Amino acid sequence: MRALLVANPAATTTTRKVRDVLVRALSTELKVEVAETTHRGHARELAAGATADGIDVVVTLGGDGTVNEAANGLLAGGPGPHVPTLAVVPGGSTNVFSRALGRSRDPVEATGEILDSLRAGRTRLVPLGNASALTGDPGTAEAWTEPRWFVFAAGMGFDADVISRVEAQRARGRRSTGALYVRSGVASFLLGRDRRRPPLTLTRPGEPPVDGLFLVLVSNVSPWTYLGARPINPSPEASLDTGLDVYAMGRVGVVRMLHHLRQTMADRPDARGRGVHRWHDLAGLELTSSRPQGWQLDGDHLGTATGLRVRSVPDALRVVI
Known part of the structure; x- marks a missing residue:
């Protein structure tokens, strides 16, 4: 072999x-x-x-x-x-x-x-996510990027901004650590304008749109990420046996943001409450934004866009388990 x-x-x-x-x-x-x-x-x-x-x-x-x-x-x-x-x-x-x-x-x-x-x-076929971003004039054929695969997560808005800040620090020679992500997240939340004027709208097939969002996390697995050994788990039901899970957040203040963060890091995470939206086992979704937003796949910042089309592809890749 x-x-x-x-x-x-x-x-x-x-x-x-x-x-x-x-x-x-x-x-x-x-x-x-x-x-x-x-x-x-x-x-x-x-x-x-x-x-x-x-x-x-x-x-x-x-x-x-x-x-x-x-x-x-x-x-x-x-x-x-x-x-x-x-x-x-x-x-x-x-x-x-x-x-x-x-x-x-x-x-x-x-x-x-x-x-x-x-x-x-011991191998199995697993589902992966596929995403295409709106980076140009919606009326042109070249408006949407070629679809790209992601294995565990995609996002638009706040989390992509945090990743962008981390990548800028790493380009200056800083190591990728949990502390670096925390500092970048605090700076993005306190200094950014998007949580005060949330620009994102999420649409699911056959359902009314949900607007006023500043953070949208799409998960293919659970947990979504880690701070060192500590899992951050906004979508605990996410699994390689289902479609995509989504955790989204609308306008929140500092205290409520800290409350939701503690929920995602709890031993039995149950991130719910005012300003939080969760969906399980989705085949696809679309995000639109009133102004350009960062987007990321698997922790890699890919620039800015005003839209994102995401879908789950069953049995996409065979992996060793």
Whole structure:
């Protein structure tokens, strides 16, 4: 069985020593080729090449961004039996999708688990999300971007603004930590205008629109993300066995925002109350905005848009579990 290990050397917890250990372990069962990413989008290029080359398994070693790029490369031609199986080894700061698959947080232990699963044939098809953004004149054919896949989350508004602030700090050499996200979130909430004048409207097929939103989180798995070891779980019912879950928030003050945040971090999260909207197992939705808003997929800020179309695609990708 042929495998391609796609390693991101810039990921938070990935080192050459760890990579070499994983290669030796994987080589006991697989014929392994190794490729390190060198630029943004490289993992997508490598995964697309692996599909064209008939590779059986693509193993990612990196963070959620590496997993997202690999999934987009694997599915560049759409889902189907020709697409290699994806195996995920955690190498980033949060590793949301890896944890959703039940992987150990230790990359060496996770590699052992993957090998055990491959020997036993433990793989499954999972649903993924697909999103297209409105970035131009709605009256033109080029207004909507090409659809992109996401494995665990999409968002528009506040969360994308937080990610943008974090990415700016990381570009200055700061490490991606829970504290950095907290500081960025506080700054975005206190200094931003969107929570005071919420610009977003959410529409579901056959249902009346819900407007006055400043935050919309779309989840394919649960939890939505982590602060270190602490899960943040606004949509606890989200699962790889269902469609998409949505957590949205309208205009709130500081005290109520802190209350809702505590709810999402509770041992038994139940994020409800004034200003909060939740939907479970959606096949799709559309967001529109009265002014340009940031949008993100799997923690990667992708610019600004005035609309976002999101859908769930069942059985999109085979993964090692």
